[in-house]
Amino acid sequence: MTTKQICFADRCFNFAFGEHILESIEDYIPRDEFDRYIVISDSGVPDSIVHHAAEYFGKLAPVHILRFQGGEEYKTLSTVTDLQEQAIALGANRRTAIVAVGGGLTGNVAGVAAGMMFRGIALIHVPTTFLAASDSVLSIKQAVNLTSGKNLVGFYYPPRFVFADTRILSESPPRQVKAGMCELVKNMLILENDNLEFTEDDLNSTNVYSPKQLETFINFCISAKMSVLSEDIYEKKKGLIFEYGHTIGHAIELAEQGGITHGEAIAVGMIYAAKIANRMNLLSEHDVSAHYWLLNKIGALQDIPLKSDPDSIFHYLNHDNKRGYLKLDEDNLGMILLNGVGKPAVYNQSLLTPVRKTLIKEVIREGL
Amino acid sequence: MTTKQICFADRCFNFAFGEHILESIEDYIPRDEFDRYIVISDSGVPDSIVHHAAEYFGKLAPVHILRFQGGEEYKTLSTVTDLQEQAIALGANRRTAIVAVGGGLTGNVAGVAAGMMFRGIALIHVPTTFLAASDSVLSIKQAVNLTSGKNLVGFYYPPRFVFADTRILSESPPRQVKAGMCELVKNMLILENDNLEFTEDDLNSTNVYSPKQLETFINFCISAKMSVLSEDIYEKKKGLIFEYGHTIGHAIELAEQGGITHGEAIAVGMIYAAKIANRMNLLSEHDVSAHYWLLNKIGALQDIPLKSDPDSIFHYLNHDNKRGYLKLDEDNLGMILLNGVGKPAVYNQSLLTPVRKTLIKEVIREGL
Structure with missing residues (x-):
């Protein structure tokens, strides 16, 4: 305990x-x-x-x-x-x-x-x-x-x-556990986590874990989230980092109409965010691979490709303005991106980097 | 302005x-x-x-x-x-x-x-x-x-x-103004107000005032209320003083079933609170008279006696526990009382003084 x-x-x-x-x-x-x-x-x-x-x-x-x-x-x-x-x-x-x-x-x-x-x-x-x-x-x-x-x-x-x-x-149910594991992997990707009490080998794609393992995971998530949120209680500044993967992920969740869990949608959203950051020369190929590797470890990229077509995803992306991104102008969306694993990209002192919509559309079209 | x-x-x-x-x-x-x-x-x-x-x-x-x-x-x-x-x-x-x-x-x-x-x-x-x-x-x-x-x-x-x-x-409408004037008189009775920008002669029982006079009154109420509430924003400690007159007043408001305004009910409640404090040797006759005098100045004790009988008022007093008083035991109610004009009575570091229900009943029976 x-x-x-x-x-x-x-x-x-x-x-x-x-x-x-x-x-x-x-x-x-x-x-x-x-x-x-x-x-x-x-x-x-x-x-x-x-x-x-x-x-x-x-x-x-x-x-x-x-x-x-x-x-x-x-x-x-x-x-x-x-x-x-x-x-x-x-x-x-x-x-x-x-x-x-x-x-x-x-x-x-x-x-x-x-x-x-x-x-x-x-x-x-x-x-x-x-x-x-x-x-x-x-x-x-x-x-x-x-x-x-x-x-x-x-x-x-x-x-x-x-x-x-x-x-x-x-x-x-394992799929319920997987939903939480997707957010855990997000925490592994967005923050520099020293003294991790578990290794990547402790992750599995069956999403069956012992109570003791889950205790270790919860402990990690508390440290990760509270390292930021204890000082940004309204989640509007540094806390925006926890919206990583949510810009495209949320659009996918809406487009799939209940077909995938929030966690699974965020997993896919993180992959797209990584690919976009790579195209913008913000994130290395190696760090994009880390996204695939960790999310595959927990089985979050199984049962993908998605049912919905890219146009439908882009429709929701363009019309929902309630998640952690900013509409900048007609041509750009503000997205949370990484400069490296554990290194959020900062643009104008904000965690929201403007991304051309044409680039987003292109990357979604290419698929995972 | x-x-x-x-x-x-x-x-x-x-x-x-x-x-x-x-x-x-x-x-x-x-x-x-x-x-x-x-x-x-x-x-x-x-x-x-x-x-x-x-x-x-x-x-x-x-x-x-x-x-x-x-x-x-x-x-x-x-x-x-x-x-x-x-x-x-x-x-x-x-x-x-x-x-x-x-x-x-x-x-x-x-x-x-x-x-x-x-x-x-x-x-x-x-x-x-x-x-x-x-x-x-x-x-x-x-x-x-x-x-x-x-x-x-x-x-x-x-x-x-x-x-x-x-x-x-x-x-x-003047009766609407009077409702506010009752709370203004309450502020005059419960707090030590230095440098008052108006005199008691500025009060009248028609409750018709010029914009300039109302500006002076609002200015006074801001000073009075904020002298306490700026540090007790939840109104649970020193701010309880603004519930003066509300214990019995609120019961009267309920018993009268819409026949009198909240302000008028509080006016009567303050008179009863003053009489109770006097019986308990907390408040002088002179200070009880100050209550009558000020409330008569603004016409708040006109059209009284009330329609409801004392038993009905006491019924609501006994059953409503949402105002600023505490149920202490079967025999007592916690009430906000004064030691003098501008001097709240303090009991066990609290503004709620235990009052025997029999005394409350007796004073209500006697009427104004």
């Missing part, structure tokens, strides 16, 4: 992770800290996991479980309001904690709910996917969707505690 | 007020600061005022007007979502400003909407009631209602600018 203190500026909390960590929550939360716990989970989280988590919180104070319909179309303020009304009816007050048991979707909906009740009550994350444990909970961005777009409404709100049970994560 | 810089901790903004101040907004807002303005107003705000305000913002950038149904039952996240969807459809983005033209209701709904769009875009308050200009906008608490209670969901979000046109305020 590992415990790390995470600080977003002056807002700090403990993140405890390891096998069966939930058995130890009494060591972290004083018995009289909260008067009751409201567990919130979307319908995609297995019942057994929700009840398992609730059981341990129930040893500290009364616990209630609220479920909501999963899926992006239900990630709305309307769902948040329903959960808040139910929580109040169950007796929630300023001394109550909201416990988000689930992946990123549950974390965001519960995060918005907790951040607004009585103008902010305690939020506890129990991530049940490796992606949530190693990426989502390492951000205080909370948001829900409008019909006009994803994550358009929200705010910044930190949790009070995070507990990640690596046994639960190790038993989750 | 007066301009004051208001700071809630390190979050500062300019508050400009005076006759026809809207004509001068170009002196405060750089022309390229916002790409468009979305004016939000509830249906209770006169059309002429909304269009008048929109006209001046329209000189700086494109402006759109969104109206929503007024009334507490529509002060919800559902209304907020509707406004956000409409704003996005009109082209709102991170560089857009939301302009709240109205009283406290509009300020809160627009405040919650602005605070969440793209995780927070600029909010500009144009208060059109004296209460909003002298009280509501001097708080960064934003909230909307749940069916289970008022102001149960929200957060803290400061405006970027406040513009109060004292001409508009001077032409508003």
Whole structure:
């Protein structure tokens, strides 16, 4: 088991992770800290996991479980309001904690709910996917969707505690684990990581890992993300680096219409970003190869080529302006590029480098 | 015209007020600061005022007007979502400003909407009631209602600018002005106010004032409130003093079921608080008289006695736990009391003094 203190500026909390960590929550939360716990989970989280988590919180104070319909179309303020009304009816007050048991979707909906009740009550994350444990909970961005777009409404709100049970994560579907591993590889590519506690040989394409291995991976992701985000809590300056691969990756995710996971789309997006940087003489062939090699290691480039055609990808690229890139003019897009592995390219003191759209189109046409 | 810089901790903004101040907004807002303005107003705000305000913002950038149904039952996240969807459809983005033209209701709904769009875009308050200009906008608490209670969901979000046109305020209904004057008298009673720019003779019971007089009153309320709130931005410590009169006042407001304004209810609540403090040997007869005298000056104790019976008031007092008091045990309530005019009573380092419920009941039974 590992415990790390995470600080977003002056807002700090403990993140405890390891096998069966939930058995130890009494060591972290004083018995009289909260008067009751409201567990919130979307319908995609297995019942057994929700009840398992609730059981341990129930040893500290009364616990209630609220479920909501999963899926992006239900990630709305309307769902948040329903959960808040139910929580109040169950007796929630300023001394109550909201416990988000689930992946990123549950974390965001519960995060918005907790951040607004009585103008902010305690939020506890129990991530049940490796992606949530190693990426989502390492951000205080909370948001829900409008019909006009994803994550358009929200705010910044930190949790009070995070507990990640690596046994639960190790038993989750391999493709879910792979989604998180894609972001882990991103962290390996964008930052200079000294004293790595694992080697590339520890990665595998089956995406089946032991709880102990996942603990090591989470530990790495915490160090990587917090080395940047502890001082850029709004993720608007140096934190933009975590949007690497997202410009084209997000367009691919949209074009594939649910056919691939966010992580897989980002993996492909990173390959394209590397190829583009190479054409612009920013990145060496050797470093482009490092992208292929690492992503193949985790099986992220299997089952590619994509179904969607380059024009469709380019359409979304041109019309979505919500990710980490800037529309500069008609001919260019701002993209996050690398000068080398661990070396973000800087242009005009910003991580966004202008890239000609014709070059982007050309590289997408060529494929992987 | 007066301009004051208001700071809630390190979050500062300019508050400009005076006759026809809207004509001068170009002196405060750089022309390229916002790409468009979305004016939000509830249906209770006169059309002429909304269009008048929109006209001046329209000189700086494109402006759109969104109206929503007024009334507490529509002060919800559902209304907020509707406004956000409409704003996005009109082209709102991170560089857009939301302009709240109205009283406290509009300020809160627009405040919650602005605070969440793209995780927070600029909010500009144009208060059109004296209460909003002298009280509501001097708080960064934003909230909307749940069916289970008022102001149960929200957060803290400061405006970027406040513009109060004292001409508009001077032409508003006298009873609306009186609501604000009750809070002004509260500020006179709870704080030591040196160098007051007006005398008690400047108060009148018709509640008709010139723009210049209202400017002086707003200036006083800013000094009074910010002397405390600039360091207690969450209004949970020294800021609790502004809840003076609210314990019993809020119960009276509920018992009267809309028959009296919030300000009038607080006026009566302050009288009861003074009488209770006197019975507890905390406050002199002379200082109790000061309460009656000042509140009579502004006509706040006219049309009293109340319609509701003492038992009904006591019922709400016992069941509402959302105002600035603490339930201590079965026999006591925590109330904000005074030791003298300008001298809050302190009990155990807190502004909440335990008061026997039997004493509260007795004083309410006796009436004013």
